[in-house]
Amino acid sequence: MNPQQTIRLAVIDNDSGFVTVLSKRAEAAGWQLRQVASAIPPEELVAMKLNALLLDPAILGDEGWAYLERVCGMLPDLGIVVCSGRSTVAQRVRGLRLGVDDWITKPCHPEEAMARVEAVSRRRRRGRTEAESGPLVAGELEIRPDQFQAFVSGGSLDLTRREFELLHLLAEAKGQVLERETIYQRVWGYAMAHGDRSVDVFIRKLRQKLEKRSPGWGYIHTHFGVGYRFDPEPAPGTAVAAAEAALEPSAEPEPVSQVVHSSFTAG
Amino acid sequence: MNPQQTIRLAVIDNDSGFVTVLSKRAEAAGWQLRQVASAIPPEELVAMKLNALLLDPAILGDEGWAYLERVCGMLPDLGIVVCSGRSTVAQRVRGLRLGVDDWITKPCHPEEAMARVEAVSRRRRRGRTEAESGPLVAGELEIRPDQFQAFVSGGSLDLTRREFELLHLLAEAKGQVLERETIYQRVWGYAMAHGDRSVDVFIRKLRQKLEKRSPGWGYIHTHFGVGYRFDPEPAPGTAVAAAEAALEPSAEPEPVSQVVHSSFTAG
DNA sequence: TCAACCTGTGAAAATCCTGTAAACGCCGGT
């Protein structure tokens, strides 16, 4: 059991003081918080795979209601909390009927805002099998969160729980370097003790299993002194590799990969 | 989908004025509202098949928190709204963390209370299919929900109620790994106590009966540290197995191995 | 090049999880 599935929260609010405080607490709690522009198209929110959305519709002006309706309609599975300045009963009722899950009023204690976001995304998860996200494909690898299994060219990888969660985490963050502490925090659910090598050990197990069933592909890369990065690279000399190479004749314009701590990016 | 599935709400509150107003509105809205005594045992709440619970823990005195915790623990699927008199941030946060879904403060407009209860139970209903009850076929097995029976090659499996519900649940989610907590929650109707092994015991009973009447088929698979998965697999060496193998040389119906360029998936 | 750090590896030790069987208690029917 994963004690606390990390919460992915997007915030739409111009009150920078409030957002700052919230960010700090969110980081401490291991959440992934991201502030996004108001009027961000709902499609982008979908792509972010959020658990919850906290927004102040005031900043949206008259468009607020329309936007709210659009978001609620497009993301029926998302926990939505409105955090507005003054508001009337009628407005709150209207919002809640529209699909908003909770409506709080500023000024509001950040801890309470956190707790309400948590409650909303907890409820959202109910009835789901822990992960309703679709299969994840990377290289020859397919990860099915709903099955707690990973497949390569037709066969199951036969991973243990930890191995699976580690692989899943890495694959979700494809291309990003994850620090050990971050990995540990997200997979184990609590902070890593000083000197703990568990992550390294599990990385090794994963590499072994991956190499055995899908030889030649480099999936997990070490960033010395930092952490690990997942990036499927076809085995040299294979047809796949040749195809890739043809597409990108010279070196990939890979912008130095960014080390991820607790913020996140889409996809 | 029925957007306005009737809401079954229980209210625990001594404020008769408030309850009366609420009752009136609830009736007008077609809800089923029932006022229940404070400190009603959670088991009875389970039996009521509620959507939501509205309660004022103040009347419970010091026992309030313990009661709240018990109710939240046992009925994780129930939408719980606390409606208290004065309360501190710390109290609200504590409640929300405990499992309360929303916490409102009196005096509060009954319309808002209604809207919040609605939001909470709307959320709760998400993801439930519940309706379809046609016969279910898997491998040599046929499950008839309308008869509470399962058949193999003509004969009834003769399952008890719990066994049947467990098998039915697993079969409905064919291919998916269900965690014990989820299984217990859905079959028993309330949360699994820590250390409860009932699910394992019933899995064993099922396996025994299945093996006896339909030998060689692996129906229920264990995912160590996770839960169980239902997936009928023909016994190796049988005609059925050979046929299946001929149809799918590599493995299951997998959309795997279509190599996708990272630039496409990343976006 | 060297020392100081990191990381990879293999295996033992410690934990945790599941299968299994048996005992227990509840309830309805006889």
Add this chain to the structure above:
DNA sequence: ACCGGCGTTTACAGGATTTTCACAGGTTGA
């Protein structure tokens, strides 16, 4: 009251998994 079926609880043994260790091998920066 007795009996039999059913659901629940408990205990234990065998495995599977996770953690811990010690050491070997690499990498970095002075």
